[in-house]
Amino acid sequence: MLARRNYFDPFVELQREIDRLFEDFVRPSRFDTTHFPKVDVYETDKEVVIEAELPGLKKDDVKITIEDNVLTIKGERKFNREDKGKNYKIIERAEGYFERSFGLPEYVDVEKIKAKFNDGVLTIELPKKETKDKKVIDIQVE
Numbered sequence: 001m002l003a004r005r006n007y008f009d010p011f012v013e014l015q016r017e018i019d020r021l022f023e024d025f026v027r028p029s030r031f032d033t034t035h036f037p038k039v040d041v042y043e044t045d046k047e048v049v050i051e052a053e054l055p056g057l058k059k060d061d062v063k064i065t066i067e068d069n070v071l072t073i074k075g076e077r078k079f080n081r082e083d084k085g086k087n088y089k090i091i092e093r094a095e096g097y098f099e100r101s102f103g104l105p106e107y108v109d110v111e112k113i114k115a116k117f118n119d120g121v122l123t124i125e126l127p128k129k130e131t132k133d134k135k136v137i138d139i140q141v142e
Contacts, residue, residue, distance in 0.1 A: 037073065037100060037122075048108060048126040052100070056093075059117035064124065066110055073122065074099040107131075 037052040052073055054062060062075040076097045104110065109129045116123050 037098060039100065041102070045128075047128055048105070050102065050122075050124040050126070052122040052124075053120065054117075054122050055120040057120065059122075062117065062122060064115055064122075066104070066113070069104045069106075069110070070101050071104055071113075071124070071126075072099060072101045073124075 037054050039053070040051045042049055050071075050073075054075070057075060057077060061077070062073065065072050065074075074097070077095050079093065079095050104126065107128050108126045110126075112127045114125045114127075
C-alpha cells in the first residue's frame with residue numbers, strides 16, 4: 001500500500017518559512033531605539049514646552065543643543081547586565097544611542113531656553129519672544 005502524499009506539504013513548509021522570516025524582521029531588537037524618547041509638546045501664551053520621557057537616565061546622560069534653529073536631544077542609555085547564569089526570556093528595555101530633533105518656530109527666544117530633569121522626565125521650556133503691540137497702518141489707495 002502506497003503512503004498517501006499531501007500535495008500541499010511544500011506550500012505549507014514555504015508558508016512556515018515566510019512566517020518565520022517576517023517574525024524575525026518585525027521582532028524588536030534589544031537595541032531598537034526608534035521610539036526613544038517619547039515626548040509631549042505643548043504651547044501656552046508664553047512658551048512652548050517639550051517634555052521627554054527618559055526613564056533610568058540622569059541629567060548628565062543627556063545633551064541638548066541648538067543649531068540652525070533645530071533643537072536636538074541626544075544621549076545614550078546603557079545597562080550593566082551581568083548575563084552570567086541568566087537565561088533571559090524577554091528583553092524589552094532599550095539600550096543604545098538616541099537622538100530626537102525639533103525645528104523651532106521663529107517666535108521662540110533661543111537665548112532664554114531652560115531645561116530641567118526630574119524623575120526621568122526632561123522638561124525644556126522655550127519662551128516666546130517679547131512682542132510689542134503690532135502697529136497697523138492703513139494705506140490709502142489712489
